[in-house]
Amino acid sequence: MSETLTIRRPDDWHVHLRDGAMLAGVVGHTARQFARAIVMPNLSPPVTDVAAAEAYRQRILAAVPEGMAFKPLMTCYLTDRTDPAEVRRGFEAGVFTAAKLYPAGATTNSASGVTDVANIREVLETMAEIGMVLCVHGEVTHADVDVFDREAVFIEQILAPLLAELPTLKVVFEHITSEEGVQFVESAGGNVAATITPQHLHINRNAMLVGGIRPHAYCLPVAKREKHRLALRRAATGGSPKFFLGTDSAPHAREAKESACGCAGIFNAPYALESYLAVFEAEGALDRFEGFASLHGPAFYGLPVNADTVTLERGEFMVPDMITAGETQLVPFHAGETLGWRFRG
Numbered sequence: 128m129s130e131t132l133t134i135r136r137p138d139d140w141h142v143h144l145r146d147g148a149m150l151a152g153v154v155g156h157t158a159r160q161f162a163r164a165i166v167m168p169n170l171s172p173p174v175t176d177v178a179a180a181e182a183y184r185q186r187i188l189a190a191v192p193e194g195m196a197f198k199p200l201m202t203c204y205l206t207d208r209t210d211p212a213e214v215r216r217g218f219e220a221g222v223f224t225a226a227k228l229y230p231a232g233a234t235t236n237s238a239s240g241v242t243d244v245a246n247i248r249e250v251l252e253t254m255a256e257i258g259m260v261l262c263v264h265g266e267v268t269h270a271d272v273d274v275f276d277r278e279a280v281f282i283e284q285i286l287a288p289l290l291a292e293l294p295t296l297k298v299v300f301e302h303i304t305s306e307e308g309v310q311f312v313e314s315a316g317g318n319v320a321a322t323i324t325p326q327h328l329h330i331n332r333n334a335m336l337v338g339g340i341r342p343h344a345y346c347l348p349v350a351k352r353e354k355h356r357l358a359l360r361r362a363a364t365g366g367s368p369k370f371f372l373g374t375d376s377a378p379h380a381r382e383a384k385e386s387a388c389g390c391a392g393i394f395n396a397p398y399a400l401e402s403y404l405a406v407f408e409a410e411g412a413l414d415r416f417e418g419f420a421s422l423h424g425p426a427f428y429g430l431p432v433n434a435d436t437v438t439l440e441r442g443e444f445m446v447p448d449m450i451t452a453g454e455t456q457l458v459p460f461h462a463g464e465t466l467g468w469r470f471r472g
C-alpha cells in the first residue's frame with residue numbers, strides 16, 4: 128500500500144470566500160491546497176458587474192497569505208436586469224470566467240437572483256455564442272415543491288428545457304446532490320458537467336437529522352437519501368470527465384449556524400483534499416483522484432492544467448472542533464473526526 132499520493136495541483140471549481148475579515152480568515156485554507164478557484168459572487172451586495180468583480184478580485188489577492196500563489200477566477204452574479212454587453216465585456220477582458228445563475232430565493236444571498244430564466248435569455252444567448260460557462264444553482268423555489276425534490280424538479284422544469292433551446296451553452300450544474308442530477312449530466316452533451324462537494328459524498332440526510340438536528344451538516348442543496356449519496360460516489364470516482372471537484376466551502380459564523388434559523392453552508396476548505404481522498408480510497412479509486420481533482424475541471428473550462436504538484440501522505444489526524452477566522456469561530460466539516468490522509472503541500 129502506497130504511503131503517499133502525488134497529483135497535479137488541483138483547483139476548486141466552486142468556493143465562497145466571502146469578504147472583509149472573513150475573507151482574510153478563510154482564503155489561506157483554499158490557497159494552501161488549490162491553485163485556482165471559481166469564486167462565487169453571492170456577496171451582499173452581489174458581484175453583478177465588471178468593476179465589482181475586478182475590485183473583489185483585488186481584495187482576494189490582497190488577503191492571500193505571503194508565499195502562496197493563488198488565482199481567483201471571478202464569476203458574474205446574474206439578475207433579471209443583467210446586461211448581456213457587460214457579461215461579454217467582462218469575459219473578453221478576462222475578468223469573468225463564468226456567470227452564476229441563482230434562482231431568486233434558492234440559497235444564501237440569492238434575493239437578487241433570477242426570477243425567471245426567460246428574463247436572462249439574451250445573456251444566455253451571448254454566453255453560448257462566446258463559449259462562457261454558466262454555473263447553476265439547480266433548485267426550484269416554489270413553496271409547493273418539497274425541499275428534497277427541488278433539484279430533480281429544476282432539471283425537469285428549467286434545465287432540460289433551457290438546454291433544448293440553447294444546446295451549445297456550456298453549463299456546470301453546481302453541487303449536484305441527487306441520482307437525477309448524475310443521470311442528467313451523464314446523458315447530456317459534452318457541454319454539460321457538474322461539480323460534487325465532499326459533504327454530499329460523505330453524508331446523507333440522516334447525518335443531519337438522526338439523534339438530534341445538526342446544523343453543521345446543513346447546506347443547500349440539502350443532503351438527500353442514501354441512494355443519492357451512492358450515485359454521487361459512483362459519479363465522482365467513476366472517471367468521467369463530466370464530474371469534477373467543487374467544494375462549495377461556505378463559511379458561516381458558528382452562532383449563525385447554531386440558531387433557530389441556521390444558515391445553509393458547510394465550511395470544508397481546511398481539509399478539502401483529505402475529505403475527498405477518503406472517498407476515493409474507500410471506493411478503490413485512488414488512481415482516479417487526479418482526474419477528478421486536477422484534470423477534468425480545466426479541460427471543461429478550456430484552461431491549462433497546473434504545472435506543479437501536491438502530495439498527500441497516509442497518517443491519521445483529528446480534525447479540530449473549531450477554526451478561527453479573525454474573531455469568528457467556524458466549525459469545519461468533519462470536526463472531531465479522524466481522517467486517514469494528510470495534505471503535505
Ligand SMILES: NC(=O)N[C@@H](CC(=O)O)C(=O)O
Nearest residue numbers: 143234235346347377391392
Ligand atoms: N451551499 C450553501 O449551503 N450555501 C452557500 C450558497 C450556495 O452555494 O448555494 C453559501 O453561500 O452559504
Ligand SMILES: [Zn+2]
Nearest residue numbers: 234264347348
Ligand atoms: Zn448553490
Ligand SMILES: [Zn+2]
Nearest residue numbers: 143167375377
Ligand atoms: Zn456554493
